[in-house]
Amino acid sequence: MPTIRDVAALAGVSPITVSRVVNNTGYVSAETRERVEEAIRLSGYVPNTLARSFRWKQTGMLALLLTDITNPFWTTVARGVEDAASAAGLNLILCNTDENVAKQDRYLAALAQKQVDGVLLVPAGEGREPIRFLQRQQVPVVVLDRALPEALADVVRCDSEEGAYRLARLLLDLGHRRIALLNGPADVSTACDRLAGYRRALWEAGLGPEQEIVYHGSFTVASGHEMACRVLALPLRPTACFAANNFIAIGALKALNEAGVAVPREMSLVGFDDLPPALVVDAFLTAAVQPAYEMGRQATSLLLARLSGQAPAARVEIVLPAAIIQRRSAAPPAST
Amino acid sequence: MPTIRDVAALAGVSPITVSRVVNNTGYVSAETRERVEEAIRLSGYVPNTLARSFRWKQTGMLALLLTDITNPFWTTVARGVEDAASAAGLNLILCNTDENVAKQDRYLAALAQKQVDGVLLVPAGEGREPIRFLQRQQVPVVVLDRALPEALADVVRCDSEEGAYRLARLLLDLGHRRIALLNGPADVSTACDRLAGYRRALWEAGLGPEQEIVYHGSFTVASGHEMACRVLALPLRPTACFAANNFIAIGALKALNEAGVAVPREMSLVGFDDLPPALVVDAFLTAAVQPAYEMGRQATSLLLARLSGQAPAARVEIVLPAAIIQRRSAAPPAST
DNA sequence: CTGTTAGCGCCTTCAG
DNA sequence: CTGAAGGCGCTAACAG
Numbered sequence: 001m002p003t004i005r006d007v008a009a010l011a012g013v014s015p016i017t018v019s020r021v022v023n024n025t026g027y028v029s030a031e032t033r034e035r036v037e038e039a040i041r042l043s044g045y046v047p048n049t050l051a052r053s054f055r056w057k058q059t060g061m062l063a064l065l066l067t068d069i070t071n072p073f074w075t076t077v078a079r080g081v082e083d084a085a086s087a088a089g090l091n092l093i094l095c096n097t098d099e100n101v102a103k104q105d106r107y108l109a110a111l112a113q114k115q116v117d118g119v120l121l122v123p124a125g126e127g128r129e130p131i132r133f134l135q136r137q138q139v140p141v142v143v144l145d146r147a148l149p150e151a152l153a154d155v156v157r158c159d160s161e162e163g164a165y166r167l168a169r170l171l172l173d174l175g176h177r178r179i180a181l182l183n184g185p186a187d188v189s190t191a192c193d194r195l196a197g198y199r200r201a202l203w204e205a206g207l208g209p210e211q212e213i214v215y216h217g218s219f220t221v222a223s224g225h226e227m228a229c230r231v232l233a234l235p236l237r238p239t240a241c242f243a244a245n246n247f248i249a250i251g252a253l254k255a256l257n258e259a260g261v262a263v264p265r266e267m268s269l270v271g272f273d274d275l276p277p278a279l280v281v282d283a284f285l286t287a288a289v290q291p292a293y294e295m296g297r298q299a300t301s302l303l304l305a306r307l308s309g310q311a312p313a314a315r316v317e318i319v320l321p322a323a324i325i326q327r328r329s330a331a332p333p334a335s336t
Numbered sequence: 337m338p339t340i341r342d343v344a345a346l347a348g349v350s351p352i353t354v355s356r357v358v359n360n361t362g363y364v365s366a367e368t369r370e371r372v373e374e375a376i377r378l379s380g381y382v383p384n385t386l387a388r389s390f391r392w393k394q395t396g397m398l399a400l401l402l403t404d405i406t407n408p409f410w411t412t413v414a415r416g417v418e419d420a421a422s423a424a425g426l427n428l429i430l431c432n433t434d435e436n437v438a439k440q441d442r443y444l445a446a447l448a449q450k451q452v453d454g455v456l457l458v459p460a461g462e463g464r465e466p467i468r469f470l471q472r473q474q475v476p477v478v479v480l481d482r483a484l485p486e487a488l489a490d491v492v493r494c495d496s497e498e499g500a501y502r503l504a505r506l507l508l509d510l511g512h513r514r515i516a517l518l519n520g521p522a523d524v525s526t527a528c529d530r531l532a533g534y535r536r537a538l539w540e541a542g543l544g545p546e547q548e549i550v551y552h553g554s555f556t557v558a559s560g561h562e563m564a565c566r567v568l569a570l571p572l573r574p575t576a577c578f579a580a581n582n583f584i585a586i587g588a589l590k591a592l593n594e595a596g597v598a599v600p601r602e603m604s605l606v607g608f609d610d611l612p613p614a615l616v617v618d619a620f621l622t623a624a625v626q627p628a629y630e631m632g633r634q635a636t637s638l639l640l641a642r643l644s645g646q647a648p649a650a651r652v653e654i655v656l657p658a659a660i661i662q663r664r665s666a667a668p669p670a671s672t
Numbered sequence: 673c674t675g676t677t678a679g680c681g682c683c684t685t686c687a688g
Numbered sequence: 689c690t691g692a693a694g695g696c697g698c699t700a701a702c703a704g
Contacts, residue, residue, distance in 0.1 A: 001474060014691050019683060027689050044472060049449035051681035055696055060450070061429070065681060069405070070415050072615065079406050082432055091446060093397070094430040096418055110427060112397070113385035137382065138337070221614045253617045278557045279408065279590045279615055334483045339697055350675050355699055363673050387697035391680055 002043040011039035011203070022047055053115070062303065063093040063111045065104060066122045066144070073246060073273050073292050074122075077144065080296025081120055087303050091118065099218070101125045105133075111123040118303045120296075126187060128152065142303045144296050147189040151315040154306065158297035160190045160272070161287060163288035163322030164197025164242075167270050170324065171240045171288070172205045173253040175332045176268060178238040180213040184247050192217070194244045194272055194325070213238055217248070224251025232259050238332035239268065246273035249285055264331035274325065286330040288322040295320060338379040339549065347375035358383055368547065379613045389451070398639065400428040401440060402458045402480070406432075409582060409609050409628050410458075413480065416632025417456055424640050428637035435554070437461045441469075450471040454544070454639045456480050456632075462523060466487065478629060478639045483525040487651040490642065490668070492635035496526045496608070499624035499658030500533025500578075503606050505658065506622070507576045508541045511668045512604060514574040516549040518584050519564040527552070530580045530608055549574055553584070560587025570593050575604065575669035582609035585621055622666040631656060643661040 006009035007195035008015040013032060019235040020026045021036040033210070039045075053059045062085050066074045078094065090192075093116060106125045111119060113132070118140040123130055128145065133151050134141045138206045142154045171179050181198050195214065202212060215230060217223030224243060230252065231238055241256075249271030253263065261267050274289040298318055305311035340358075344351040356362045357372040364372070374382075377665035389395045398421050402410045413636060414430065421428045429452060433440040440460045447455060448469070454476040457464055463479065467488045470477045478490045484561050517534050520527035531550065538547060551566060553559035560579060564587065567574055576588050577592075579585035583650030589599065610625040636652055 005681080005682095015681085016683075016692085017582060017690065020690090021700095023577045023683085025683090029689060032690080046445075046449055046473060048451065048681055049446075050386070050390050050393075050395065052683085053450075054386050054680095055684090056684055057386075057696085059386065063427075068415075069418070070411055070612070070614070072408070072411075075406055075408075075411050079404075080433065082405070082430060085450070086431070086443075089446075091399075091429045091431070091443075091450065094414070094418060095422070095427070097414065107427075108421075110385075110396075110425075113382060113387075114427065115384070115386050136380070158648075247614060249486045250614065250617055257618060275615060276406070278406070278586065279611060280582060281586055340699095341697080351697085352676085352699065353674060356674090361699090365673060369676080384697055387680095388699085389704055390682095390696095391700090393680085425699085 001048075002045045003048070003222075004045070007036065007039045007043050007045045010043055012038045016142075027097050041332050049120075057115065059115050059117055061114070061116045062091065062118050062120065062300070063116045064120045065095040065097055065107055067099045068096050069094060069246060070274050071219075072248065072279060073290065076276060076292035077296040079257070080293040081300045083302070084300035085295045090304075097122075097124045099124045099188075101286060106149070112139055117271060118142070118307055120299050120303060122146060123148075127189075128144055140306045142299045142305060142306070144299045145190060146159070147193065151220050153315070154302055154311075154316045156295055156302060156318045157320070158290040158295060159319050160193035160322070161197040161200070162288070163324070164194040164244075165201045165274060166197075166322075166324050167272065167286075167288045168198045169202035169204075169241065169244060169269060170326070171330060172201055172267060172332060174240075174259060174268065176240040176335075177207065178213065178236065179240045179242055180231045180234075180238040181242045181244065181245040182252055183214060183216050184219040186216045188219075191244060198242060219245045219247055221247045221251035222247030225255045226251070228252035228255035228257075230260065231257075237267075240330070241267060241269045241326055243269065243271040246271060246275060249273070249287070264329050266334060267331040268333070270330050272322075284328050286327045287325050290322050291320050294308070295328065337384075337600060338381045339384070340381070340391040341380045343372065343375045343379050346379055347372045359616055367397060368550045393451065395451050395453055396425065396581070397427050397429055397450070397452045398454050398456065399431060399443075399444055399452045399635070401431040401433055403435045403460065404432050404552065405430060407555075407613060408612050409626065412628035413632040419644050420633045420636035420640070425641075433458075433460045435460045435524075444469060446548075450476055452613060454478070454643055456635050456639060457480035458482060463478055463525075476639060476642045478642070479636045480635045481526060482528065487653070488645075490638055490652045492631055492638060492654045493526075494516050494626040494631060494658050495655050496529035496534070496535040496658070499626070499660070500530040500580075500608060501537045502533075502658075503622075503624045504534045504537035504578060505540075506662070507578065507604060507666060508537055510666060511575075512605065513543065513547070514572065515566045515576045516570075516574040517578045517580065518588055519550060519580040520555040520565070520569070520584070522552045524555075527580060534578060555581045555583055556611065557583045557590070558650045560584030562587070562589045564591035566587035566594075568587065568592075568597065570610050576666070577603060577605045579605065579607040580608060582611060585623070589621075600665050602670060604666040604669070608658075609665060620664050623661055624662045625661050626658050627656050662665040
């Protein structure tokens with residue numbers, strides 16, 4: 001690994017001159033530049049970014065902490081983030097927290113030490129702690145997807161409450177009155193918001209808390225399957241299910257299939273989140289679709305703006321709308 | 337940001353003593369250690385990993401370059417890599433090359449400068465060049481998924497030739513004689529291997545080159561769609577299609593649906609790669625399934641072994657088998 | 673057991 | 689236009 005000094009020796013100049021050539025700073029005569037460039041070529045010199053980072057305290061790296069890259073929603077977000085980072089010449093460190101606070105904290109500690117320039121965080125759990133930590137370490141952070149208790153940090157998310165409201169509303173408008181919500185963990189903001197939207201729609205339709213049918217599980221296929229089974233076992237079976245994310249929807253659909261329950265004839269199903277068109281041959285699920293790629297992109301833009309000091313001083317919260325896509329999985333309830 | 341010197345001053349010792357306490361190296365009296373630890377707590381000192389990396393020439397970072405994280409196959413590979421890296425205390429930089437050599441080269445240059453400890457590479461294009469580059473820069477590299485012209489580097493991949501052979505064989509055994517291969521780019525090793533396997537099966541069944549029906553496109557839904565359309569327009573329509581990856585299969589299935597061609601009644605379809613069970617409600621496609629997670633995991637293990645000098649001196653090539661999963665998309669051809 | 677010296681590769685500051 | 693000195697934060701190697 002040749003260093004700047006080797007190149008300098010080869011070109012018969014001082015290291016600083018090489019530095020000037022490499023970075024295009026200050027004055028260098030055309031002739032000297034020529035000689036230096038030749039020496040660089042000959043030696044195969046590559047500037048050591050580490051030394052540079054060390055001096056400038058800038059690493060050219062962002063980190064993205066999300067629950068699980070395996071979920072197409074997160075995959076799409078990640079792609080949006082990576083594209084934006086890459087376009088700005090930054091690299092992206094990917095971390096799967098699996099909604100596990102300890103794992104998240106371990107990652108954050110390592111990342112802070114590595115002096116990443118910024119963090120995009122989908123907070124596991126409640127989120128106050130890790131953000132405080134990052135701020136203490138002076139690491140700029142943008143929170144992705146989830147709302148925050150106070151205006152602790154910049155947030156880019158989707159309007160889950162409104163999306164859930166409209167999705168529940170759609171079921172109500174079709175005539176459903178017994179709608180089961182298969183939700184994620186009660187302590188995740190998106191799950192809360194989706195519950196709130198569901199609740200608002202029911203309330204508006206004159207259905208009180210006693211008409212609510214709410215299950216809390218996790219955002220996984222297994223959990224969706226399990227919750228759907230419990231719904232099917234109910235004495236007075238609901239006519240529709242509302243899955244709070246894509247995996248829950250898939251799990252529920254599997255359970256319904258296994259039980260021989262026809263969708264939407266015997267049971268309507270809607271879901272928050274969609275599967276990307278590239279993964280689905282024949283889209284079937286009526287869903288609230290979040291602009292996943294755009295969320296990733298915008299969160300990254302915001303973070304980059306913060307890094308370069310171009311963002312407004314106050315915390316920013318960007319809330320993107322979800323789109324309701326009607327397909328075939330929701331229909332009026334069977335007339336009983 | 338307090339430095340080691342601040343802590344030293346606070347504790348009334350020299351910086352090196354603090355270093356010894358932090359890293360648990362050398363002798364420090366219990367009493368001194370006490371004092372130093374107190375000073376660390378008071379000052380909120382966090383060791384600067386950057387400076388450390390700089391001295392040690394070890395960054396604790398691996399990079400993964402793949403074509404597109406958006407494809408569930410790669411997502412799964414990435415998850416395997418990240419899990420293994422994380423377990424070893426390393427972070428992972430994610431790069432999408434989109435099968436674009438220029439983009440790949442830009443990434444590699446940046447990564448080499450950043451002194452990542454190692455690279456997991458799914459080479460875009462032919463692969464010789466970028467590997468040479470990394471080796472010149474002394475960056476250990478393990479090639480993922482794709483075979484290499486010579487034994488240039490360690491490789492972890494799946495046996496595409498054999499998998500494709502068995503998949504084609506399955507169609508032949510069902511009685512198909514006109515089988516169209518909807519393949520990826522001719523210059524990608526996996527596409528070559530899948531063609532070779534297809535060819536071998538046909539050959540064994542007594543079908544020569546003139547019976548081969550081969551399209552080369554890209555590993556995308558759009559390309560799969562387009563190639564399937566061309567197949568459908570053929571005067572003597574094939575009775576089966578062999579999609580060389582999951583996206584091509586999905587595109588093809590879309591095209592067949594649009595054209596009202598019943599699968600498998602009027603056209604059988606098999607694919608290389610599957611969709612993860614979590615993404616599919618009712619698995620339908622007969623496929624050769626690669627152990628994606630395992631590929632990622634093993635490639636990372638191998639890379640880690642290299643980093644710690646525990647791997648054998650010679651280049652290693654690990655070839656994992658694909659599993660043939662029979663489902664409902666392949667059936668005997670309609671009797672004509 | 674603890675401290676001093678020196679240097680990793682680069683770049684800012686200030687003199688030539 | 690070019691170079692010399694010095695230091696970023698940390699830690700070997702070698703004293704004490």
